[in-house]
Amino acid sequence: MVRTPCCEKSGLKKGSWTPEEDKKLVAYITRYGHWNWRELPKFAGLSRCGKSCRLRWMNYLRPNIKIGNFSKEEEEIIINMHQTLGNKWASIAAKLPGRTDNEIKNHWHTNLRKHLKQNLKSSESKPDTLSERGSECKADSEQELELPSALSLQTLESSSTLSPVPSLSDLSFSSTEYSTVSSPEKFAELNGDFWTEPYVAGNSYIQENFQQTWGDPEIQFPLYPLLLEDYFFTYPSYEDNYMEWF
DNA sequence: AAAACCGACAACCGCCCCGTC
DNA sequence: AGACGGGGCGGTTGTCGGTTT
Numbered sequence: 001m002v003r004t005p006c007c008e009k010s011g012l013k014k015g016s017w018t019p020e021e022d023k024k025l026v027a028y029i030t031r032y033g034h035w036n037w038r039e040l041p042k043f044a045g046l047s048r049c050g051k052s053c054r055l056r057w058m059n060y061l062r063p064n065i066k067i068g069n070f071s072k073e074e075e076e077i078i079i080n081m082h083q084t085l086g087n088k089w090a091s092i093a094a095k096l097p098g099r100t101d102n103e104i105k106n107h108w109h110t111n112l113r114k115h116l117k118q119n120l121k122s123s124e125s126k127p128d129t130l131s132e133r134g135s136e137c138k139a140d141s142e143q144e145l146e147l148p149s150a151l152s153l154q155t156l157e158s159s160s161t162l163s164p165v166p167s168l169s170d171l172s173f174s175s176t177e178y179s180t181v182s183s184p185e186k187f188a189e190l191n192g193d194f195w196t197e198p199y200v201a202g203n204s205y206i207q208e209n210f211q212q213t214w215g216d217p218e219i220q221f222p223l224y225p226l227l228l229e230d231y232f233f234t235y236p237s238y239e240d241n242y243m244e245w246f
Numbered sequence: 247a248a249a250a251c252c253g254a255c256a257a258c259c260g261c262c263c264c265g266t267c
Numbered sequence: 268a269g270a271c272g273g274g275g276c277g278g279t280t281g282t283c284g285g286t287t288t
Binding site: 087088089102 | 272273277282283
């Protein structure tokens, strides 16, 4: 079977997203949702592959994305779950509200794995801090991380089943260690405007010229009827927090 | 001061799963 | 039942900024 490519290879832009592209994508999805990723860029006025749009939205532009350093609690969860699940980044991300699989994967490769390897070499005992606990691991070999932790997976499971969309407070994270937007309540705390939060480096520009973007003739209505009710049911905070821009 | 090196992270690629027809 | 298409996932690569030589 010959699969059709997800997008035409020619004529589509690759590489880093520009502020203008981000604005267009956010404007379109906010209004119409992602009814079809493959078709979406055409209607949004973007010369991008649908997959690229999806990735950009899912990892950086959608609401409730948490940007910033990982807390020790989060790192413990990542290490713990990686020990159990392996490289199931999406599953791990599901236990860390606001974190994306891509971000967790990157963090693992750049920090945690190295961190644990170092500790394996340097020490054998004193499982006190996260780094020290890492020293108890047997031979790493990239996978075999045996890390005792106060946070059991059972605890994680129960915390996530209590609430379908657990807030940071549900997990007792010290949110002061990093900027965070994890719930509609947090949106409200931010003076009613998620995008004004300075930590979202790539978002402030969206707010600045959003009216202008919304008038962009390149952004078209979708051909198919869109069930906006379904969309906003899925993302209940959208209407309240995004529509203020219009 | 400039080149080389390195780390962090954004983004791409290709495969797989699953729903639909 | 199987072909097809969309979306999701994980591995990998590219790029950029900081550091070292």
